[in-house]
Structures are given as C-alpha cells and as structure tokens.
Amino acid sequence: MSLAKPMVAERLERPVSSRGHSMQIRGLSAYYGAKKAVDGITMDIPANHITALIGPSGCGKSTVIRCLNRMHEVVRGARAEGEVLLDGENIYGPGIDPVQVRRLIGMVFQKPNPFPMMSVYDNVIAGLKLNGRLDKREADAIVERSLRQAALWDEVKDKLQASGAALSGGQQQRLCIARTLAVEPEVILMDEPASALDPISTLKIEDLMQELRERYTIVVVTHNMQQAARVSDFTAFMLAGDDRVGRLVEVGPTDEMFTRPTEKRTEDYITGRFG
Amino acid sequence: MEASTVISLTLGKTDTSLKRRKLVDQIFTILVVLSALIGVAILALLLFYIILRGAPALNVAFFTERPLPYGEPGGGVAPAILGTLQMLAVAALLGIPIGLGTGIYLVEFGHGRFAEAIRFTVDLIAGLPSISVGVFVWSLIVRHVIGNFAGLAGAIALAIIMVPIVARTAEEMLRLVPDTLREASLALGVSRRRTILNVVLPTARTGLVTGTVLALARAGGETAPLLLTALGNQFFNFDLLQPMAALPIQIYNYAVGPYEDWHTKAWGASLVLIGVIATLSLLTRWATSRSSFKAR
Numbered sequence: 217m218s219l220a221k222p223m224v225a226e227r228l229e230r231p232v233s234s235r236g237h238s239m240q241i242r243g244l245s246a247y248y249g250a251k252k253a254v255d256g257i258t259m260d261i262p263a264n265h266i267t268a269l270i271g272p273s274g275c276g277k278s279t280v281i282r283c284l285n286r287m288h289e290v291v292r293g294a295r296a297e298g299e300v301l302l303d304g305e306n307i308y309g310p311g312i313d314p315v316q317v318r319r320l321i322g323m324v325f326q327k328p329n330p331f332p333m334m335s336v337y338d339n340v341i342a343g344l345k346l347n348g349r350l351d352k353r354e355a356d357a358i359v360e361r362s363l364r365q366a367a368l369w370d371e372v373k374d375k376l377q378a379s380g381a382a383l384s385g386g387q388q389q390r391l392c393i394a395r396t397l398a399v400e401p402e403v404i405l406m407d408e409p410a411s412a413l414d415p416i417s418t419l420k421i422e423d424l425m426q427e428l429r430e431r432y433t434i435v436v437v438t439h440n441m442q443q444a445a446r447v448s449d450f451t452a453f454m455l456a457g458d459d460r461v462g463r464l465v466e467v468g469p470t471d472e473m474f475t476r477p478t479e480k481r482t483e484d485y486i487t488g489r490f491g
Numbered sequence: 492m493e494a495s496t497v498i499s500l501t502l503g504k505t506d507t508s509l510k511r512r513k514l515v516d517q518i519f520t521i522l523v524v525l526s527a528l529i530g531v532a533i534l535a536l537l538l539f540y541i542i543l544r545g546a547p548a549l550n551v552a553f554f555t556e557r558p559l560p561y562g563e564p565g566g567g568v569a570p571a572i573l574g575t576l577q578m579l580a581v582a583a584l585l586g587i588p589i590g591l592g593t594g595i596y597l598v599e600f601g602h603g604r605f606a607e608a609i610r611f612t613v614d615l616i617a618g619l620p621s622i623s624v625g626v627f628v629w630s631l632i633v634r635h636v637i638g639n640f641a642g643l644a645g646a647i648a649l650a651i652i653m654v655p656i657v658a659r660t661a662e663e664m665l666r667l668v669p670d671t672l673r674e675a676s677l678a679l680g681v682s683r684r685r686t687i688l689n690v691v692l693p694t695a696r697t698g699l700v701t702g703t704v705l706a707l708a709r710a711g712g713e714t715a716p717l718l719l720t721a722l723g724n725q726f727f728n729f730d731l732l733q734p735m736a737a738l739p740i741q742i743y744n745y746a747v748g749p750y751e752d753w754h755t756k757a758w759g760a761s762l763v764l765i766g767v768i769a770t771l772s773l774l775t776r777w778a779t780s781r782s783s784f785k786a787r
Contacts, residue, residue: 290674318680325671332694333696342679
C-alpha cells in the first residue's frame with residue numbers, strides 16, 4: 217500500500233546515513249508457465265549485510281533473486297506467489313508498481329550489460345535520465361560519486377564520453393554497478409556478478425561489495441562457494457529435488473554454514489561431494 | 492619395421508587428404524570470389540550504361556523545365572522530380588510510423604494468435620504485386636474518396652508498399668537487440684515504454700534506418716501503382732489532390748514514345764531517379780548517424 221508512489225518519493229529523499237533496509241521472504245514460489253521452479257522459500261535478509269545464495273546449477277537461486285525485485289515476471293509466462301517484504305511492506309501487494317520496486321531494489325546481472333550506444337557518462341545516469349529529471353551539474357556530481365563508489369572513477373575519468381562497450385569486461389561490470397548505485401537503491405541484488413570475469417576483476421568486485429555493505433543491503437547469487445565464504449555474512453543453500461523444483465535447505469551465518477552445517481546435504485555440497 | 496611402415500602409410504594418407512582439402516578450399520574460394528565479382532559487375536555495367544545513355548540528356552533545362560510536346564526543342568522533367576519528392580514525403584510520413592509501430596508491436600508486445608495473424612498479413616501485403624495495390628487505391632481512394640486521380644492517392648499506394656518492408660526489417664532488427672539490455676533498463680526502475688524508446692530503438696537504430704531507406708528506394712521506383720493513382724502530369728503541381736507527375740511515369744511515357752529524343756530523355760530521367768534515391772539514402776543515413784556519444 218505504501219510502496220506506491222508518494223511513499224517511494226519520501227524514501228528516496230531520506231538521507232543516506234539513515235539507511236538500513238531489510239527484506240523478508242515468506243513462502244515464495246516461482247513458476248515458468250505451468251512449471252514450478254522454486255517452492256516455498258522463507259528466509260530473512262538482514263540490513264547492511266551480504267547474503268549469499270548458493271547451490272548447484274538449476275536449483276533456482278537466480279529465479280529467487282529475480283523475484284526479489286520483480287524481475288522474474290518480466291519473462292513471458294513467469295509468475296511468483298508468496299510475499300517478499302521490504303521494511304515490512306509486501307512488494308507483491310496490491311497496487312504496488314513493479315517499476316517503483318525496481319527503483320528501490322537494484323540489480324546487477326551475470327554478464328556485464330552496459331548500454332552499447334551510450335557513453336560511460338550516459339550509462340551511469342541512464343536510470344535517472346530515462347526517468348526524467350536531471351540538470352547538468354547534478355548529473356556531473358552523480359556520475360562522479362557513483363563511479364567513485366564503484367571504484368571505477370580513476371580508470372574512466374578521462375574517457376567519460378567513450379562508449380561503455382569499449383571498456384574491459386571487469387570495468388563494464390563495475391560500470392553496471394555504478395549505474396545501479398546512481399539511482400540510490402536500498403537493496404542491491406547481484407546475480408553471479410563475477411562469473412564472467414577474470415580473477416583480478418573478480419577480486420575487485422568482491423572488495424567493492426565489502427565497501428558497499430556499509431551503505432546497502434546486498435544479496436548475491438554465486439555458484440562459487442569460495443566466493444560465498446569470502447564475501448558473505450549469511451549464506452542460504454538451495455537444492456533442487458528429484459522433481460527439479462528448487463527449495464531452501466538451510467540458511468545461517470556464513471561461518472557456521474561452512475564449518476558446521478546442520479544439514480547433511482549442505483555439508484556434502486560444500487565439501488565438494490556433488491554439484 | 493612393421494610399426495614404421497604403418498606410420499609412414501598413415502602419414503601418406505594424411506598427406507593426400509590434406510592436398511585434396513587444400514584443392515577443394517581453393518576451388519570454393521575462387522567460386523565465391525567469382526560470384527561476388529559477377530554480382531558487382533552486373534550492377535556496375537547497369538549503372539555505367541544508364542550514365543552513358545542518360546548523360547547526353549542532362550542540362551540545366553532538364554532539371555528546371557516542364558516536359559514539352561515532341562518537336563519543340565528543350566524541356567525537362569522538373570515536375571516529375573518535384574512530384575516524386577512530394578509523394579515520397581507523404582508516403583514516408585504515412586508508411587514509416589505505421590511500419591515501425593507494427594515492428595515494435597510484433598517484437599515488444601505481440602504474442603499468440605493475434606501477432607501471428609498480423610505477421611502473416613504483413614507478409615501477404617509484402618508479396619502483393621504493386622499493380623494490385625494500385626488497383627485497390629484506385630477503386631477505393633481515387634473513385635470514392637478524392638474523386639479524381641491525385642498525388643495523395645499515389646502517396647497512399649506508395650505508403651502501402653512501404654509498410655511491410657519497414658515492418659519486417661524493424662522486426663528483424665529489434666529482435667537482434669539483446670534481452671539483457673531490456674532487463675538492464677527495467678532493473679533500473681525504468682518503465683517499459685521508456686525502455687523501448689530510449690534503449691531498444693536507439694540500439695537498433697542503424698538497422699531501422701536501413702529498412703527505411705530500402706522502403707523509400709523501393710517506393711521511389713514504383714511505376715504501376717502510380718499510373719492508376721497519380722496518373723502523371725505535364726505541368727508543375729503542388730496540389731496533392733490533383734494529378735501529379737512522377738519520375739517513373741515520366742520514364743515510362745518517354746520510353747514508349749516513338750521518338751529518338753524521348754528515348755534519350757527516358758535514359759536521362761532514369762539517371763535522375765537513381766540520383767534522387769541515392770541522395771535520399773545518403774541524407775537519411777547522414778541525418779541519423781550522428782555520434783550518440785556527445786556530451787549533453
């Protein structure tokens with residue numbers, strides 16, 4: 217009810233320092249047409265922490281993260297059931313505009329996808345410009361701040377007018393993160409953000425995530441367990457059963473999950489017995 | 492001893508098959524280059540011949556004066572140039588938005604039976620002989636709406652010819668835009684409409700322009716539908732509700748006439764038509780190919 221427009225405007229004007237936004241997933245199931253992909257996920261995503269979703273291919277972890285900002289339903293025939301709460305408000309509630317939800321909950325994709333016909337500069341402010349408002353000085357400030365936050369400013373400050381597609385893969389991904397930061401979301405979702413990158417670029421993204429945790433709530437999907445162990449505070453382990461429907465096995469602080477998991481299946485997975 | 496024999500035998504075999512593959516490779520390279528050359532050569536010959544025959548007709552009067560009856564020296568095809576430009580402009584205004592809109596609908600919104608029906612209809616119109624389009628516009632617009640042959644009727648016929656070309660190329664080009672870009676935009680909290688206007692269309696821009704230019708060129712060269720709609724005119728006319736001259740009609744009229752002077756003028760008018768369409772193509776490309784990386 218209050219995620220509708222007036223409330224959103226109010227939230228966007230709230231000072232950055234008072235941020236701290238948590239999410240709760242309650243009985244989330246996702247479908248592609250008639251086929252159920254994910255069943256009954258219930259878990260909490262604490263504010264200003266990094267929550268990792270891990271699990272073997274096809275366990276539905278990408279589907280779950282796409283449900284968290286209503287990107288799942290962009291695919292034709294896809295739909296979700298259950299509740300996803302942002303600071304207590306159901307983003308699937310009646311009257312909620314998915315476009316507004318995505319402004320509050322940003323997303324970084326597996327493959328870097330800067331807009332190829334836009335410059336580095338225009339890529340950063342794309343989300344704001346496509347939504348209307350922005351004067352030049354304001355835009356300059358947002359571009360510099362976002363690129364600094366994304367640890368990319370020093371590398372691109374002299375080629376802001378070059379094509380976004382001309383950067384290296386790792387730079388492109390950080391550009392995509394800067395683009396997401398520019399709209400000042402409350403939560404950032406990252407769907408395997410480093411899986412298409414080389415080890416050095418991966419390290420930069422991971423360092424960046426640690427910095428961003430100070431100001432944002434982060435959810436990251438990864439099939440790389442070492443990465444989950446390195447970067448995340450909480451880890452959720454998902455697995456698809458024989459019916460090929462993904463379910464949550466367990467969720468907990470990352471240290472505990474990797475040292476003494478409660479479930480045998482989690483232990484088997486993280487010790488490399490399958491997957 | 493036996494082992495080494497086997498090895499040399501194997502090597503020998505590999506050797507001949509490698510030679511064979513190299514030979515096949517060379518033959519196919521030659522064939523491909525040859526067909527490319529033949530294609531270009533035919534086009535070059537055509538252009539060369541039209542220039543050769545048409546150039547003698549060109550002079551200032553040819554571009555500025557109206558056609559004169561046989562026997563009077565001089566005269567030109569100015570009304571036809573202006574008529575073609577006017578009708579193409581109106582046809583473009585009608586046909587390009589409808590064609591682009593159809594393409595956008597098919598890619599971004601259309602699915603299921605209705606979209607299939609539209610796609611089928613577009614293909615059907617694309618395959619329609621242009622004379623049928625002329626007959627249709629004549630029976631509907633010329634006879635019942637305007638009441639006489641008119642430039643506007645010609646423009647409508649040309650627009651009908653342009654729509655499927657623009658729509659199908661737009662559909663192909665928009666499909667080439669990766670879904671990851673649409674998702675990137677949506678995930679920034681950008682609406683569907685803005686995503687299409689500001690991300691999808693600019694990304695496909697080059698291809699969309701190509702489709703538009705192709706459609707313009709095709710419409711610019713159509714003769715049959717214009718004979719039944721715009722009719723042609725020996726005088727200058729800027730009234731779209733009156734019969735209007737067009738280069739293809741003028742070429743046809745000159746070419747079927749019995750006089751040597753008219754034949755030369757037909758070649759000259761052909762050359763002018765090629766020039767007009769080439770100029771339009773270049774202008775369209777120039778106007779839409781400015782760098783998008785300018786500071787705002």
